[in-house]
Amino acid sequence: MKTVRLLIVEDDPELQPRLKRIYREVFASHGYSSIIIETACHVDEARDLAKQAASHPFDLVSLDVNLGDAELSGLDVLATFKRFQSAWMVALLTGVETDTTLDAVMGEEKGERIRKQLRREAYQKFSAERLIVVEKPSPSLSSEQADALLRNRVEQIALVYGEVGRLRYIFRPIEVISLERIKTTKELKNKKLPKKFIETTALHWQIRFNCGDIRTLPDKAGFKTLHHLLGLDRSKSLRPEDAIILEPKGDSVIAPPSGKAGIDPVAEYFITRGIPWNEMTQIAQDQLIQVALSHLFKRYCELRELEDEDDLSPDEDDELVKIRKDLGPLEPFAETGYNRLCDNDHAESSISHSEAAQEGMHEAGSGYDKDEGRKGFDSTDAQAFRARMKRVKECLRENGFSAFADHLDGHVSSTGANWSYNPPNGVEWTVF
C-alpha cells in the first residue's frame, strides 16, 4: 500500500481547499491509497508543525512563499523544515514566477534578478535534490484555467516525488544525545545503573536506498547505523530512552564463559569476544573468520617476516606486540590460517563472490571488474557503509561498549543486496 503524508502551507483561504483536492486526486491517480493531508495557513503554524514533525517527517510539503506575514516568509518555514529535518521533499509554490506586474514595475531585468534570487535563497535553505520550485497560477487567469495549471503543476510534483521517493527506503531523523547501557539484570535489580554516555551530534538523517546502501547525513559518529540495525520503530526517533540495551536474561549469549577445556582456539577467540560461536552455522563461522581474522593474520605474517629479517621499526614492533596480544591463543595458528584464507580466496569457497564482495572481503576494484554494485565490486556506498560501521564500533569500544561492538561484528551481515542484523535468540533490544 502506497502512502503519503502531505502538508499544504497556503494562506489563501480559497486556494487552500482547491490545492488539497487537487493533491488528493493527483496522488490517488498515481496509486497512493492512503493520502493524509494536513494544512497550515500561517508562518507560525507551519513552523510549529515543522518542529513537531521532527520525529515523524512529512513526505511532501507544498509551501507557499508569500504567506502574508510582514516579517517571515515561506523561505523561513523552509529553513525550519531543514533544521528539524521534518520534510522529505518540498514543493515551493511561488507567485513571483508568474507575476507580470513585477516586470512592469521593476523592469524585466530586475524582475528576473528577483526570481533568481528567490531560487538561490530557496536552494540554500533546503537540499536541492528534494526541492522543487513551481509557479502558482497568475491571479489574472480564470478559475478553470488556474485549476488546470495547478493540476499540471501538482502532476509535475507527484512525478518528481515518485522519482525521488524511489531512492528512499528509509529516511528519518534520528536524534541521539546519548546511549545508555544497563549492564546486567543483577545490576538492574540492585538499582545500580551505571550510566555511560556516548555523545553525538544532535540530528542525523538516515537514508537506506533500495540497493541496500545506507547513507546518513551528517556523517559523524554514525549512530544511525545502530538505529537501523536495532530495528527500532521507523516512525520513532532514537532517543536515549529508546536505546536502552538489555543484555540477554538467563544464560548469557553475548558474554559466554571463556577458557573452557577442550575448546577450539578459533572458537575461544570469538567466544571471549562475546560472539555466540557455537550457535552460528558453518558458513557464518567461515564468513566471520574471513572478515575478522584475515586482515589480522595477514598483518601478523608480514610483521613476522620482517621480524625474522630483523627489520622491524619500533612502531611495527609495537604493532606486532599488540597483534600478538589480540590474537592470544590463536597466534600459533596465524600463519597456517593465513595460508588457508589465501587459498580460499583463490579457490571456489563456500561463499559466493557476490556475497564476499558485499561482506567486504575484497577491496574495491581488486580484480573484480564486474558491474558496479552487483558482483565482486564494492560500490562506494558499500565501502562507506563499512567505514561507518568501523567508526561506530571503534566509538563503542572507546566508550566501554566493546561487548556490543563485538556483537555487531558477529551479527551484521549482508544478505544479497541488503545488510541485515540477525541477533541470536535471547538478545533483546527494548524500545520504550
Add this chain to the structure above:
Amino acid sequence: MRIPIPESWKFDPPHTLVAGDGPHAAVLAQILDAEMMDWESLSAGPQAEEATRYSRVLNDLSRVFIVGGATRSTADFLECHEAIWNWIAKLAPGGTQHDVAMIFVLPESASRDCGEALAIGLGIPVGELVKSGHGVVRMTEGLGAMLETSTRVVARDRVRYLARKKSDNRHAALANLRETLSNSEPDAGIEAARQILEAFADHEHHLDLFCTSPNHRNGNRIRTVLHHLVTKPVTPMEWEAFQHEIPALLRSLETAHAL
C-alpha cells in the same frame, strides 16, 4: 574564558534555567527545581567540547528566568538575554529555532518604565511581549505572579524575534549607521545619524540600551557624537575618529540578517 557545559546537564537536561545570582535567584531555582547559572558565566559562552562540537543538552529547555539584582541595569538584562540565546543556539538541536519562554524578573529598584525599556531594547511592542516569548515581572510581585506570568508567555524561537528586530525602526537605524561607518562617506553617516535621532525622538535616553557597558556613560557619548554629526560640519579626521569610536560604543546588534 568560555565555561564548560555543566556535567549535570548531560545526565539531567534542564527544563528550566534561572539566570542570575543572589538569594532570589537561588531560591527561585530551588523552588522550580531548575538549573542556575550566573550572568558572568552566561556572558562567557559555552566551551566547545571538541573543536566546534557541543553536547546538545538544552533540547528540553522551555523556560528561562532572568533574575537581576539592584545593581543591574536594563541594558544588562538585554545583554544577559543575548548571552542566553548564544547558549541555546549552540546547545539546543533546534539552534536559533528552539522555542523558549524568557521571563525577566526585575529588582524592586527597577524604574517604572523598565518593562517598556526592555521592550524597546528587544524591538517588540510592549503589548506583544507575551506572545513573542517574553514576560516581565517584578520580584516584589511574589512567586505566584511570577509563575502565572511564565505560564502565559508563549515559547518562541529567535527567528521571529530577530525578524521583529529587523523591522523595528530603532534597530534598523542603528544597523544602518553601523553599515555606513564601515564603508561610506560622511554624508551617508550624517543621514544615518539623523535617522537614529528621529527614531529615538523624545526618548534619547533609550540609546543607553544599545550601548556597551557602562551603558549610561557610553549612551551620553553616543548622543553627543550623533548630535555633532547632525548639527556641525564634520571634518574627514573627525569622521575617521567616529568610524572607530561608534562601533565600540554600540552593542552588537544581531538581526535577522545574521541568520
